[in-house]
Amino acid sequence: MSTTIEIKNITRSFGRHTVLNDVNLAVQPGELLALLGPSGSGKTTLLRLIAGLDFPDTGIIKFDKDDALGRKPKERGVGFVFQHYALFRHMTVFENIAFALRIRRAPKAEVTERVNALLKLIQLETLASRYPAQLSGGQRQRVALARALAIQPRVLLLDEPFGALDAVVRRDLRRWLRQLHEEMNITTLFVTHDQEEAFELADRVVIMNAGQINQEGTPIDIYREPANVFVHEFLGESNKFLATIKSGLVQAAAGFPLGTTTAPDGQATAYIRPHHILLRPSLRGAWRVQRLTSTGAHARVTIAHNETQAESAMPADALLESGLTEGAPIDVTFTGGTLFDAQGKTPTKLTALKPTLTQFTNLHSA
Amino acid sequence: MAVNTPAIETYLVNTPVREKPFPFAKLALITVAMLFMALFLLLPLIVVFSEALSAGLGEYLSALADPGVLSAIWMTVAIAAVAVPANVLFGIIASWCIARFKFTGREFLITLIDLPFSISPVVAGLLQVLLFGTTGLFGPWLSDHNIQIIFALPGMILATTFVTFPFVARELIPLAQEQGNDEEEAAVTLGASGLQIFWRVSLPKLRWGLLYGVLLCNARAMGEFGAVSVVSGKVFGYTDTLSLAVESLYDSYEIQAAFATASLLAMLALVTLVLKAALEWAHRDELHALKRKKAAT
Structure with missing residues (x-):
């Protein structure tokens, strides 16, 4: 069963600069949710807090009934896809995907089986022995996704997943990701500053500005009834x-x-x-x-x-x-x-x- | 506009195709470079080996079997065996903290790492004498405890470590800064612990820089003359390294033995080069990929 994410009163400051200010958000099980906002709105910070790469000053993050903040990143069961993929440059595609399984000392046969299944999923079986630098942007993106999926995460987080790709690849990958999400049904959050991307891909969109959530709802509702001037101006x-x-x-x-x-x-x-x-x-x-x-x-x-x-x-x-x-x-x-x-x-x-x-x-x- | 466009395209397409714009200049430059290499690198190498073997292979081998030379080999290896790992350790730590953290004194630390490059090795040696010699700062305390540093192996190791200090760190710091912290964060989300991240991600991604750093550091540690010559006391057969032994033998008119000893150092350089080339060849796929990535950015 898919996981619910509950975010309550989250505040995070860096020095005197408040990046997230009392953020509350509930993510439904199996939902594909977009965090949409301009750069500096705090959306990536929120994603990093959920993954355990950063910690809030105050607030609660729960996965189902589980206090996620009390757990190490390893125990949270979060798959994270980084904006610039952050693939391990000294490892082949195969080893990149196998990393999390090797860390968990999974038996060799199981690692091979699981990585091959993921390679098939991302349609890159023939490139298993390549290094990341030998791949195109879209291929790297898919490897990063497979690597994040290797641990069978409860929650999938994607930071500007299509930001560094050209328009055609971006469109194809978007559809592919939507399809993948429908098959696997993992609770997924992704961050973007691109309205079209958020609206096309997400079940629900959360609009962020200056460390706060301005509005959340389905793409149609938000577009028809923007809550304030910022949302209206941001949506075109x-x-x-x-x-x-x-x-x-x-x-x-x-x-x-x-x-x-x-x-x-x-x-x-x-x-x-x-x-x-x-x-x-x-x-x-x-x-x-x-x-x-x-x-x-x-x-x-x-x-x-x-x-x-x-x-x-x-x-x-x-x-x-x-x-x-x-x-x-x-x-x-x-x-x-x-x-x-x-x-x-x-x-x-x-x-x-x-x-x-x-x-x-x-x-x-x- | 429409009329101009094809003309521009033709120009752009043709320019790279135009071959050998200045055949003479190209030839001249290559010749000069080759001659220079031959004169300053190849010729000395040939002279070293021909002088070393001038009295035959038997004499060459017996010169190397001399207890004084054997002791010099041992001293050289011992010094490098301590200085290189020490600087590797330091280089990794320095690059790690300089690339990862912003702290006060960071710029100062970077400058300080360069210091041994800008100081004459002789001064570096003298520094050790002023610190650890009998009249030096720690001299009385050391002699009270019966520890000899100057004119002994510890002093030579200290001097060599000081001189070769920047080689590994200088190689790793820019690399670590360029590579950033992304892969480490990815490893965190994939469940790796601090140690696992270090061994499986941080260290491997620096390994080419580390290799070059170690090779350079080792070559310099074994070939160091100035700093070691000040602190060693130069007792042939006791505190001579290979480079010091070359001088000792040459000064006592044992020319052939001096060259035989020098040939060992020359061989060290050759082995280093071959080793580096072999490693690059073994990992050519990965290196090729790295180069392509660099060219693309």
Whole structure:
């Protein structure tokens, strides 16, 4: 049965610098969890604390009902894959994977059998006698994983597992790892600063910033309902407008309507993703198309309302059909967005002024 | 733009293919290097062996069988047998703590390790006399306890250890710093204890640096002259090492015996080189991989 990890009130400081500040987290058995955050957010430190490579100043870490902090790394049953793999350079692939078994004085036949099974798992049977320096980045990564799996760990920890690989290898390896996780069902935590990676791979994502957990949830929930300004900004591009709320109507400080909301009257900041800005050619439009750019499948349109600029995004085909040209006057509809208070917290939904369906029809018939 | 691109590509592709840009310069440089090597390395080596064997193999062997020379061989081996392991031990400890920890005095320690390189060996020898000689700092205490260091084997070992002090450490410190601590941490997560990490990870990953360090250290320990000559007292047959014996014999006009003794030291150098080459050949796969990795980064 898979292991639960319980992290309670963990604090860790290096000198005067607090790297983790009262972190609480529960990892479900068999879960694949991503720790997502910018560098310096404390995610790697948290991983090292779980592995026993570092120790917290205060707090508790439990595996099931077991106090992990009271145990040596050897007794924790943790498999750790390092960011730069940290393979033993003087050992062959075979010996690297066999290391933990040799340390535990496993019988020779068992070592051979187990290492061969792992080599098969990572599809590198033919490279058993190579040295790490003779392998590609993706191959090294897989050897590092096999080495960590050799002890049949209760918990698997991966630090920026794809950080040093190029885009294609990264994508393949990601899918392979997801598949592997489904087969083995080991409770797994991985650290990344790449949102796409976290969202594609993980069951649940934990967003960290400045030593604290900002939000945890499924990728969809987090993207739809970011808990604060940091999370919203971290999860991709958005347009940011200062706004005033008056009896449910949201008006941008720059003088254009944004939509409606249920938030109380007052000042707010509106965050709107580029794909939530719909454009429609209109001679009486208050906005103008400033610039059209294509990034392949998607098109970006920079629009302006007097001095205020905004970025809109749409499928490249939709742009072609819309007949938008640079300099043309347009009407703009904000089909969604999030309002945050002055502290950048308490998110509320921003909804469009008019039914969006007509907007779509208008855009495509224009 | 589109017109320019193929031209640039052609240039880039062709440049490395252009062979022998300056055939004369290349030839001249190789010739100079070869001549230099022959004049300063090969010729002396030939002279040593031809002089040593000038009176025939029998004379050569009997010169080496002389009790004075045999004693010198013994002294040389004894000194190296203590100095080299001592410096290996020290080098490993120094590289370990300098690469792993940040502590006050770390920079000072690195500078200090270099000291024996920058001091004349004669001064190093004199230092031992000033410390352990009869009129030296510890002299009275030593003579009270009937311990003789200067003009005896212990002093020669101390002087040699001092002079060969940096060889292993200097080789290991940059290597250990470059390699970092990652593999040790990986070993921790795989369940290795401190000792297991040292024997199975830390030491093996330093082994090539260690090998070069030991070979250099040994060659220098056996060939050391200046420092040892100050502290040995140079009694032929008692406190002469091989290099000191060469001088003693040469000074007493036993030219052939001097060269025969010198040929032993020359052979030591040759054996060292062959040993190093053989080890590199035996581990060529691993070394090749290491070199490729270095070139890639």
